[in-house]
Amino acid sequence: MAVPEQEEMQKLAEKAVNAALGKGADEAEAFVYQGIATNIGIERGQIVRSSRIIDEGIGLRTILNKAIGFSYTNVLEGDAAINETIDRALSSAKASKPDEDWRGLPNKKPYTSTGGTYDQKIVGLHSEDLVKIASIMLEAAEKADKRVFPIEGGAGASRMSVAAANSNGIAAFDQGTMVDCSLATICQDGSEVTPVCFEFNAERSHHIDPEWIGKEAARLALSALKPKKIETKSTQVILTQFALQQLLYFTLIDAIKADYVQRDQSALKGKIGQKIASDCVTVYDDGVLHDGLRTWKFDGEGVPQQKTLIIEKGVLRDFIYDNYTARKEGKESTGNAARAGYLSTPDVEATNFHILPGTKSPDDLVSEVDNGLIMYYLQGAHSSNPASGEFSVVATPAWKIEKGNVTHATKGVMMVGNIYQVLTNITALANNERKLGQLIAPWMLVENVKVIGK
């Protein structure tokens, strides 16, 4: 299928903005999105499916007397569909209620150059190439042990293009690529079934390692066999990136969003300049990180993405803003307006939430633990209390560490606490950072974590 050119997408965005102004909008903004994704699916140990999904559309925000109307469509052919979309955006604005805090759409600003986000090689990947990638991964897992069963997974390649335009002169285009593979495995031994173990690798350029994914997913499932129950106590815990991502997404990451802070729903309100984490913790929200999974030239409002210092050696330095929340405080947006393609209005979201790594090797980190746990996967983090940071989750599974060695899997261990206690009790970070969705982080060692066993 023909891919619309940069020029076409930009022209469409600008035309929609001008037409909306012509129909009486005070301000207008258009966001045009196109995504083409090819995927290979693995189910129950074999490759069984392949798909191609082409999704494109335009989202149009119009403002009338400080009331905001939004409309979108994925029907892009012909002027009639676009005109109808403009009319619906305007009628939505007319029906809506003025927002006294509205201070206008963002202005044009220069973009920082970003790198490693587009790879022609990914654009050229076809389903047969992805079948190869998936096969390598699958074979690596199956070779590990007969008891390993790859239940699902796949490989995918996608290309996304975005064009943004608004009535303050923003007119921008960017495109990016992504390739990924993932595998979920379980291990079956007699009547015993392990929890699902999962590995995943996504990159903006074509250098993923499907063999490692297969091997690692198999190794984890194998080592999850024969779990033992543990006692309830406070203990040392190493959180790997999977566990961290789950915990942080539903707690800390919400708490640094200006929207939550302004609405008195963040435990971090009023704490800029205060110590909220241990000295070894430094965090950036880095929207321009080289080859970051969430790196783009501009955000969902056409505002430049940037690198924002959030926590410096344990001290809270800043929150993340979109244009609306920033102007409410007389500030500039930090380029953190995210949108779901053309389907939604912008919302404050982290880009690449980057916890800087430490210097210890992961093995050294494990060797520092006399009696504790290492947690890969958590269940139930989404039931955390987003405002207070309190969580009560299950580790499925966690592995016991005794005298510096990982000894065996544990069964049904719950971990309870508050994310701010966790941040304060971090004593060491490893040097093994990796990318997982919006998180880039190393393993971390946390002291004094309450775990509930029997």
Added chain:
Amino acid sequence: MRLQEHNGLKDILGKIIDAAIHKFEAEYAEARAQRLVKTMLTLKEGNVEATTQGIESGVALRVLARGAWGFASVGRMDVETLTEAVADACAMAKRASLRLKTPVKLAETKAVEDKVVSRPRRDPASVPIEDKLKTTLSLNKTVMVYDKSVKGCTIDYLDTTGTTHFMNSTGTYIEQDKLYVWSRILVTAKEGDVYTSSREEIGSTSGYEVFDIETPDIVGRRVAKRAVDQLKAKPPRGGTFPAVLGPNVVGVFVHEAFGHLAEADLTLAGSVLMGRLGKKIGSDLVTFYDDGTIDGAFGSFKYDDEGVPAQKTLLVKNGIVSGLMHNLETAHKFNAEPTGNARAEDFRVEPIIRMRNTAMQPRDCSFEELFEDIKFGYYFKAFRGGQANFDGTFQVGVQEGYEILKGEIAEPVRNASISGNTLETLLEVDAVGKDFQLWSGRCGKGQEAFVCDGGPHVRLKEVLVGGSA
């Protein structure tokens, strides 16, 4: 005019299916065309973030060729684009089949021709946006004035209307209206350093009249009271305790801890239910079902996205596993009848096995009887979230819970969660109430599906409680 368009679409889909089978060598082909209109609102403390109207229109093409699946989704409905897409789907299926060990086969079904028209008392598509704003603003007001400790109120509203045109190569053609009305209310309260939150969802497939029963006043008070009451709550003790679960928690337990394991794709993948069909896994009091036919319920529909009629599927009867939820593929594997559980969120994705309205059957205990023998335990009334794993490990977070002292409901507790193994926990069920309630919600399995969960009050002899005290 409208009828002509529909006939036109039927002809186009017919040509595409025909090309898939006769030209591109598919063994099976289906086309699912949708045109959906959505209205969405987001209110934060009464500020209207954006009033949204959207149109989503496109076609999903799924084919089986050489025993593997090919799928293409496009946002257009013309013959040329669709022919190209279906050729692509067939080519992809053949490539995916290169290393196939066990080809996919499908259960046979009767061809159906039907037209399903929704008949709402109040069609959300013709309710003016101003009215929808009035309802959500009034809900917001009820919440915000409930108590001065209430700090935040986020209300999302969505309605979807439209029609799905489904055709497959076995002679089925179904036109089916879609109608969903949904709203979620998130409330936060704060006093000193204590933050609490509370959530409630409303959902219906009958129409906008859902707000006549779940009025802004009733829902607003319920969700605000919960957030405010938690401010005085204490953390629960960690450990194993007897517990009474309310219908809302029972529902999420049935859905998360059991239901997913009984989705036949996950059972086949090795969930703990594999090999347990016909076997006893719970106490005699345990009967679970998944029902797609409850009138107006959020998880109901007449035909699933493989054209199979929805039905009531018994999953557990008196403690014995009696059925699984199937699509055409797993029904063939198990030599069972398809159950009408294949659902796709929209034309961008393939149908997969999803729950509909999943619940536990009530028995005969009164509310008081469930509590009277408990010296110390917990009453968990409303859930915040839940999740389960293949080995049967489940976790359910609780947003409203109380201590039980000497058979009476006592002080509230906050941020509790329960966990355990599903099969072990089903044996702990020792009393089941005679009441019954269904709650609307959304389930994520890569795609989002609208569902209901529910049941009666239930007593567990013991369950692991995660608490910090």
